Amino acid sequence: MLELSLNVLDIAQNSVVAGATVVELTVTEETARNRLTLTIRDNGCGMTPEQLARVRDPFFTTRTTRKVGMGIPLFRVAAEAANGSLDIESEQGVGTTVTALFELRHIDRMPLGDMVGTVTTLIRLNPELDIVYRHTVDGEEFAFDTASLRPILGEVSLAESEVMEWITANLAEGVTALNSQA
Amino acid sequence: MKSIAELQAIRDKARERIAVRDGAQDGTRVVVGMATCGIAAGARSVMNAFVDEIAKRHVEHVAVVQTGCIGMCQFEPIVEVLAPGKEKVTYGKVTPEMVAKIVTDHLVNGNPVAEYTVANLMK
Numbered sequence: 001m002l003e004l005s006l007n008v009l010d011i012a013q014n015s016v017v018a019g020a021t022v023v024e025l026t027v028t029e030e031t032a033r034n035r036l037t038l039t040i041r042d043n044g045c046g047m048t049p050e051q052l053a054r055v056r057d058p059f060f061t062t063r064t065t066r067k068v069g070m071g072i073p074l075f076r077v078a079a080e081a082a083n084g085s086l087d088i089e090s091e092q093g094v095g096t097t098v099t100a101l102f103e104l105r106h107i108d109r110m111p112l113g114d115m116v117g118t119v120t121t122l123i124r125l126n127p128e129l130d131i132v133y134r135h136t137v138d139g140e141e142f143a144f145d146t147a148s149l150r151p152i153l154g155e156v157s158l159a160e161s162e163v164m165e166w167i168t169a170n171l172a173e174g175v176t177a178l179n180s181q182a
Numbered sequence: 183m184k185s186i187a188e189l190q191a192i193r194d195k196a197r198e199r200i201a202v203r204d205g206a207q208d209g210t211r212v213v214v215g216m217a218t219c220g221i222a223a224g225a226r227s228v229m230n231a232f233v234d235e236i237a238k239r240h241v242e243h244v245a246v247v248q249t250g251c252i253g254m255c256q257f258e259p260i261v262e263v264l265a266p267g268k269e270k271v272t273y274g275k276v277t278p279e280m281v282a283k284i285v286t287d288h289l290v291n292g293n294p295v296a297e298y299t300v301a302n303l304m305k
Binding site: 001002006009010013069070071074114117118120121124125149152153154155156160161162163164166169170173 | 184186188189190192193195196197199200216217218219221222226227229230233237246247248
């Protein structure tokens with residue numbers, strides 16, 4: 001993966017398969033602690049302790065079509081390359097939380113990349129899913145939640161092209177404002 | 183900031199359009215592989231290029247949807263075009279630069295772009 005935002009998209013796609021109705025993506029940048037934290041939290045079906053124990057193994061997958069699953073291993077390698085780590089908590093019937101830690105200024109930390117693209121892609125592909133996006137840079141937070149838009153939109157889908165344009169602009173403004181403060 | 187009033191205006195416009203569209207027949211499906219292999223190969227920007235190009239050209243009755251890994255990871259990003267009554271066309275190693283031609287030639291004019299297909303890549 002060329003950007004961490006693509007890993008986030010990939011992991012969030014697992015949440016969709018797990019039947020989640022809410023996926024929460026969090027990006028926390030802490031300059032003083034030299035730390036970047038990415039979390040993907042869902043309320044999907046969760047994993048059994050056996051599945052959880054094996055999920056870091058690339059030759060484990062719940063798919064029946066083939067024998068490999070690279071999503072989690074790739075994310076873990078990206079974290080460990082930047083002196084970080086990957087942690088997964090999961091409970092059946094409750095959901096799964098994937099947390100990746102990175103050294104913010106590590107030379108081998110992949111760039112965060114286009115998080116706006118990741119969030120908008122998730123919305124386009126899964127307009128029924130509620131997505132919460134929280135991005136914090138040194139304590140300044142930008143938050144976005146599709147659930148807050150639904151009462152305004154009524155039966156109109158989030159995936160309608162003009163709605164998506166509005167969402168994209170809204171996210172881009174929020175993230176740009178964060179980065180200009182930092 | 184983007185205002186809520188703007189979003190309300192967008193909603194009202196979309197309502198009118200949906201009313202027109204829902205009377206129409208089943209359309210073409212553009213299926214983008216969005217598993218780990220597809221995403222790693224660049225499927226996100228390809229998918230967004232399709233959505234943008236389709237909106238820009240006001241192509242009606244086309245839905246952009248996702249699928250998982252179909253077992254040809256070496257040809258990702260893969261895009262399948264399923265038009266009603268036509269044979270499925272599978273494009274491989276698609277880049278955002280190729281999207282305008284696929285939309286114009288294939289989705290609008292009904293002529294698949296042979297040089298971009300997986301069948302052509304395997305020759």
